[in-house]
Amino acid sequence: MTASRVTVVVDSRYGSTLALARAVASGALSEGAEVRLCRVAIDEPEFSVDSERLILLRPRQNSVRYPEPLPMILTGQKELSGGLPPDMLMSTPLRAFIDEVAPLWRQGALIGKVGAAFTSTGGMHSGNEMTLLSLLLPFMQHGMVLAGVPHSVPELVRTEKGGSPYGATTVTGFDGNRGVDENELAIARALGARVARLSGWVTLEPSSVELAAYAT
Numbered sequence: 001m002t003a004s005r006v007t008v009v010v011d012s013r014y015g016s017t018l019a020l021a022r023a024v025a026s027g028a029l030s031e032g033a034e035v036r037l038c039r040v041a042i043d044e045p046e047f048s049v050d051s052e053r054l055i056l057l058r059p060r061q062n063s064v065r066y067p068e069p070l071p072m073i074l075t076g077q078k079e080l081s082g083g084l085p086p087d088m089l090m091s092t093p094l095r096a097f098i099d100e101v102a103p104l105w106r107q108g109a110l111i112g113k114v115g116a117a118f119t120s121t122g123g124m125h126s127g128n129e130m131t132l133l134s135l136l137l138p139f140m141q142h143g144m145v146l147a148g149v150p151h152s153v154p155e156l157v158r159t160e161k162g163g164s165p166y167g168a169t170t171v172t173g174f175d176g177n178r179g180v181d182e183n184e185l186a187i188a189r190a191l192g193a194r195v196a197r198l199s200g201w202v203t204l205e206p207s208s209v210e211l212a213a214y215a216t
C-alpha cells in the first residue's frame with residue numbers, strides 16, 4: 001500500500017492552532033504518511049483590526065507571529081485536515097482560503113478524500129465545537145469523508161478543556177494564559193493518525209463533478 005499523503009492547513013495568529021497542527025502532522029507521520037504542514041497564505045485584512053481585537057492582542061504582544069506563509073497545493077492530496085482560530089467561528093484568512101479552493105469542487109478533486117478539523121478558542125463554550133463544524137460543512141460540500149475523534153482515545157475522556165469527537169481543539173483562555181495542554185496535543189495526534197489510517201481504507205470514488213452534476 002502506498003503511503004497516505006496528508007496536508008495540514010492552518011491559520012494561527014499566536015501559535016495555539018499551529019501547535020495543534022504540528023501534533024496532527026506528527027500523528028499522521030507516526031502512521032507512515034507523507035505530511036505537509038501549510039499556513040494559509042492570506043493575510044488578515046486591515047479592517048478586521050478593531051478596538052476589541054486590540055484588547056485581546058495586548059496581553060500577548062510578546063507572542064511570536066509566524067514567518068513567511070508556506071506554499072500550499074491541495075490538488076492531488078489524499079487527505080486534508082484544516083485548522084483555524086475562530087473570528088466568531090472562522091478566521092477571515094481561513095474563510096478566504098476555503099473560497100479560494102472552491103474551483104477544486106468543480107474538478108471533484110477532494111471527493112473521497114479524508115477531511116478533519118481542529119481549532120483553538122479562547123473560551124470553552126464560545127464557539128469551540130461550532131468552529132469545527134463550520135469547517136466540516138465545506139468539507140462535506142467537497143464530497144470529503146469526515147474523520148473525528150472516537151472515545152477510544154483515552155485523552156478525550158480525560159480532557160478538562162479542549163478536544164472533541166468532532167475534531168481536535170484547545171481552549172487557551174480569553175487572555176491566552178491556559179495554553180495548549182498534553183491531553184489536547186494527544187487528541188490532535190490521534191486525529192492526525194486516524195486521518196492517515198482512514199485514507200488507506202477509503203476506496204477512491206469517481207471524482208468528476210462535471211459528469212455527476214451536468215449529465216443529462
Ligand SMILES: Cc1cc2nc3c(=O)[nH]c(=O)nc-3n(C[C@H](O)[C@H](O)[C@H](O)COP(=O)(O)O)c2cc1C
Nearest residue numbers: 012013014015016017085088120121122123126172
Ligand atoms: C478577532 C478575534 C475573535 C475571536 N473570537 C473568539 C470567539 O468567538 N470565541 C472564542 O472562544 N475565542 C475567540 N477569540 C480568541 C481566539 O480564538 C484564541 O485566542 C485562539 O486561541 C487563538 O488561536 P491562535 O493562537 O492559533 O492564534 C478571538 C480572537 C480574536 C483575535
